[in-house]
Amino acid sequence: MSHTTDFDEWLTAAHAESGDFTMLFVLLRITDHTAEPLRAAWVHVMGDETRWPEMVRLFAGAGVQWSAAVFFRAGREGLVDDQLARSRLSALTRKLHEDRSLIRQGEFFNVDGLRLSLEERLPH
Template sequence: MSAACETDFDDWITAGFAATGPFTLLIVLLRITEHTVEPLRAAHLHVMGDETRWPEMAALLDKAGVAWSGAVFYRAGREGLVEDALARQRLAALTRRLHEDRSLVGEGEFFNRDGLRLRIEARDG
């Protein structure tokens, strides 16, 4: 039996695993300011069960050694689990695209340091 869900991240990861079984995530750590999001570091992770909760994920992300204030998660592919080499290739392409177009953060699952869902909103002007 899986642990209780307490954050938006917990709800999302358990629902994702329930829907598809194991899958590979592409993760990008971000620095969030009032007006921008800046990609800092990226990695991939294979999700093999629904036991991971936000405190464990945040502790893992802290090991990146950067002062991050948010993280965005993308599925590496519709096929569920992908091989490490393919995950690295897709992650490299994603990070290049994110550096060119920060609005792509809105296409992922975007959470703050507390595991709460965030949304990117376009600014006028």
């Protein structure tokens, strides 16, 4: 029997709130100084059965060593078509490369599906 993760709880609550939706996600490498975007994609969330182990299997296809993932809804309208998801993902990744603080606007989890928070480091 697997345990429930913060991701599982978030996804279940998000689906209960809005129904099926398209989710953009970005895999990140976290270091002492930055959160580096590595790969990004989207998935259509149909129902609330998706759990963290399934997402980890999906992430394995990216072929990168990642240490966190951040999730965003593709839009308020719930499900969006692939062309719109691709366009919004492209805009999101461009903005994330310029401003890592955008991670705070998403749902941010570590490799175990536990919620993370991004704290700003002040220059010395």
